[in-house]
Amino acid sequence: MMCNVGFDWNRSKNLVGGGWVIRNERGVVVVYSRRAFSNIKSRDEARLVVILWSLESMRSHKMSNIIIAGEFLEMFGAVERPQAWPSFLHYAGQIELSMAGIVGCKLQVVTRETTEELLSLHKV
Template sequence: MEYYLHLEIINSRGEVVLHSRRAFSWISSSVEAKFIGIVWAVESIGSHQMEKVIFASEIVGAVKRPRAWPSFRAYGSEIREALRRCTDWEMSAVSIVANKGAFLIAKSVTSEQKVQSYVASGAPNWLRDMIEEERCAP
């Protein structure tokens, strides 16, 4: 099965500095895709030499509390190993509802056949208004 993962890098003012989408065809489940996505995000942050990063994901517990997630121990270990390359990082939980921009970009892959992997600066043009509204919301 093929999965498409999305990465947004947002600065302290809530502005999208960089976004990326990548296709993976060898992933067997959505849970595995989420873990591979975190590793990919950590590696991407390292290659862009960014510091003081907060990684937001639905599966943060596997990294922060591995004993509570025994089925995902190997994934958590792989993520923690990748995080050793980051100097200043934090992980926080986020739901799909709270991360609407990333969800819409991932959804565009299937609904609009946008299947190419890419890295681009700023936010996608078609999402700029929505991202700005989210950034300014209380």
């Protein structure tokens, strides 16, 4: 199964909106959610809070063998290749801790356009 994760950050209001959608191997939506977060001061903080929330959601839904996909090149890159992304090591550590509770969890970078297209198909 795949969980596509997306976010949008409003710098002037310090708000981020996040959403995720889980599809099975046939592309059928199994479950989805969206949420807003306040007092988010940077784009990196927005990315991290949405990634951690989506991973927490996967744990609470007792998901396993799932791919978490989103436009998170730096953060997912820091998890996969820490030496290539040294300034993101703190974020990578938090993501790895959150992933530890999900058996078979993998990360995949996808473009924003792909994520938005998938989310809009089901009006998430």
